[in-house]
Amino acid sequence: xxxxxxxxxxxxxxxxxxxxxxxxxxxxxxxxxxxxxxxxxxxxxxxxxxxxxxxxxxxxxxxxxxxxxxxxxxxxxxxxxxxxxxxxxxxxxxxxxxxxxxxxxxxxxxxxxxxxxxxxxxxxxxxxxxxxxxxxxxxxxxxxxxxxxxxxxxxxxxxxxxxxxxxxxxxxxxxxxxxxxxxxxxxxxxxxxxxxxxxxxxxxxxxxxxxxxxxxxxxxxxxxxxxx
Amino acid sequence: xxxxxxxxxxxxxxxxxxxxxxxxxxxxxxxxxxxxxxxxxxxxxxxxxxxxxxxxxxxxxxxxxxxxxxxxxxxxxxxxxxxxxxxxxxxxxxxxxxxxxxxxxxxxxxxxxxxxxxxxxxxxxxxxxxxxxxxxxxxxxxxxxxxxxxxxxxxxxxxxxxxxxxxxxxxxxxxxxxxxxxxxxxxxxxxxxxxxxxxxxxxxxxxxxxxxxxxxxxxxxxxxxxxx
DNA sequence: CGGTTCTTTGAGGACCATCAATACGCGTGG
DNA sequence: CCACGCGTATTGATGGTCCTCAAAGAACCG
Numbered sequence: 001x002x003x004x005x006x007x008x009x010x011x012x013x014x015x016x017x018x019x020x021x022x023x024x025x026x027x028x029x030x031x032x033x034x035x036x037x038x039x040x041x042x043x044x045x046x047x048x049x050x051x052x053x054x055x056x057x058x059x060x061x062x063x064x065x066x067x068x069x070x071x072x073x074x075x076x077x078x079x080x081x082x083x084x085x086x087x088x089x090x091x092x093x094x095x096x097x098x099x100x101x102x103x104x105x106x107x108x109x110x111x112x113x114x115x116x117x118x119x120x121x122x123x124x125x126x127x128x129x130x131x132x133x134x135x136x137x138x139x140x141x142x143x144x145x146x147x148x149x150x151x152x153x154x155x156x157x158x159x160x161x162x163x164x165x166x167x168x169x170x171x172x173x174x175x176x177x178x179x180x181x182x183x184x185x186x187x188x189x190x191x192x193x194x195x196x197x198x199x200x201x202x203x204x205x206x207x208x209x210x211x212x213x214x215x216x217x218x219x220x221x222x223x224x225x226x227x228x
Numbered sequence: 229x230x231x232x233x234x235x236x237x238x239x240x241x242x243x244x245x246x247x248x249x250x251x252x253x254x255x256x257x258x259x260x261x262x263x264x265x266x267x268x269x270x271x272x273x274x275x276x277x278x279x280x281x282x283x284x285x286x287x288x289x290x291x292x293x294x295x296x297x298x299x300x301x302x303x304x305x306x307x308x309x310x311x312x313x314x315x316x317x318x319x320x321x322x323x324x325x326x327x328x329x330x331x332x333x334x335x336x337x338x339x340x341x342x343x344x345x346x347x348x349x350x351x352x353x354x355x356x357x358x359x360x361x362x363x364x365x366x367x368x369x370x371x372x373x374x375x376x377x378x379x380x381x382x383x384x385x386x387x388x389x390x391x392x393x394x395x396x397x398x399x400x401x402x403x404x405x406x407x408x409x410x411x412x413x414x415x416x417x418x419x420x421x422x423x424x425x426x427x428x429x430x431x432x433x434x435x436x437x438x439x440x441x442x443x444x445x446x447x448x449x450x451x452x453x454x455x456x
Numbered sequence: 457c458g459g460t461t462c463t464t465t466g467a468g469g470a471c472c473a474t475c476a477a478t479a480c481g482c483g484t485g486g
Numbered sequence: 487c488c489a490c491g492c493g494t495a496t497t498g499a500t501g502g503t504c505c506t507c508a509a510a511g512a513a514c515c516g
Contacts (some may be wrong), residue, residue, distance in 0.1 A: 009306055011403040044454050045454060048407060063370045063373075064374075065374040065375065065450075065452055065454075065455060066369065066374070066375075066450055068374045068375075070370070070373040070374055072366070072369070072370075075407060083359075084362045084363055085363075087355055087356070087359045088356065088359045088360070088363070090363070091453075091454065093363055093366045093367060093370070093454050096244075097296050112311060116352070117352065120345060120348070120351070122343065123350070123351045123355070124344070125293065126355060127315055127344070127351070127354060127355055127358060128315070128316065130355060130358040130359055131311075131312040131315045131316045131358055132316070133320055134312045134358060134361055134362040134365060135312055135313075135316070135318070137365045137366060137369060138300070138321045138322065138365060138372075139299070139321060140369060141365060141368060141372070142293065142298070142300075142321070142370050144293045144369070144372055144373065144412075145291075145372065146292075146293040146294070146296045146298055147290065147293065153435075159411070180409075184328065184372075186371050189384075199263040217377070222293075222294055224293055224318075225273075226272055226273060226291075226293075226319065226321050227293060
């Protein structure tokens with residue numbers, strides 16, 4: 001069966017509810033591709049021929065304008081991307097590069113659009129995913145516009161504290177220069193910002209982050225359910 | 229027929245393709261409400277009971293955190309809002325206030341979700357609208373992260389030049405302090421920024437904006453299809 | 457082990473926010 | 487019609503945040 005090699009994504013929220021037949025039609029003509037690290041696989045402005053689903057690895061979405069570049073998001077296993085561009089059949093607004101060796105399932109955009117019309121469960125899952133991405137981006141923008149860079153960093157530390165099972169010590173998942181770009185600051189400033197967080201209960205050693213005073217950090221960061 | 233008073237929205241992209249029966253079911257229990265100017269009708273954190281469709285007037289979406297407020301978007305006739313929150317049945321991420329007296333159609337969120345499951349054309353239209361909003365927000369974020377405040381203002385002027393049929397002179401649609409907030413700056417700085425645009429071919433007189441040198445403005449603003 | 461990239465630190469400057477004061481616009485009521 | 491009050495817009499002075507440039511230290515990789 002040709003769908004066998006795509007079993008690993010069958011249970012993702014985006015596909016779990018759809019009929020077996022629809023899934024078969026969706027992955028017809030799909031293929032798995034492995035990319036080496038640090039490879040730009042999508043450039044903004046391109047028309048999206050494939051919906052991308054990450055099976056394994058790490059991918060950064062970023063954008064460029066007038067010699068400036070900014071990191072928009074970092075994606076890990078089981079993420080889908082350029083869904084919106086695929087659906088609307090419009091040019092991608094962001095570029096994508098691998099940060100590590102990554103295995104990615106490429107589903108032809110036409111399949112997505114045609115199966116969407118036939119399978120209600122799939123359609124609903126797509127709406128759900130789009131709405132989720134949209135809301136995540138709104139949160140991101142609020143974060144940028146309402147907080148200083150130090151506050152953004154503090155909340156980033158708190159968020160990853162939770163993502164690591166409330167561990168008080170964890171490793172940064174990405175390079176600091178990319179974190180800086182994601183947070184809308186320069187690497188130099190990120191370095192200084194980490195130092196400025198020391199009085200608020202955060203110490204840094206290389207990639208390792210340690211929270212020494214969780215209450216102080218929370219008091220400073222003021223995390224918010226409608227942003228974080 | 230109860231759908232008569234909703235005929236004005238029947239031709240909006242979101243509803244145009246759906247079956248008459250579905251439309252009837254959608255607007256069952258819907259109603260029109262008129263709000264006075266400067267009234268907060270949605271507060272972030274609220275659960276969305278109604279999809280809002282603006283028939284007439286002007287509404288600002290904004291957000292607040294830690295005593296700071298920022299303007300996210302300004303909506304005019306025929307816009308829908310809080311669609312994502314309605315679909316996901318999650319709390320609103322933004323507040324909404326009227327800037328002028330506004331007439332708004334309130335469609336029960338449950339109707340949206342149930343009709344969505346039955347009417348494929350409606351489902352597709354919702355995906356289209358969500359994808360559009362998502363992409364608009366990504367553009368907004370790129371604008372904020374990749375450009376200086378002066379560049380953002382220059383591109384704002386260019387965009388409204390096009391929205392007004394390429395008129396070289398037009399009236400600002402909103403107060404300057406809201407424009408400042410939308411662009412991520414203070415009113416004082418916006419005032420100075422307008423002055424700084426003079427060498428680039430823009431003069432300001434109250435609410436009136438005049439482009440005196442379109443080429444110079446474009447050269448400075450470097451507008452981009454993937455942002456603007 | 458040498459080269460490359462990333463990170464850190466310092467000095468200086470650009471950009472932007474804040475505060476304060478004045479000018480402007482507009483609607484209300486005297 | 488004018489005076490007044492209120493919110494908005496502008497202008498200047500000042501300070502903070504953040505970027506740029508430069509150089510040194512640390513980590514990574516062939």
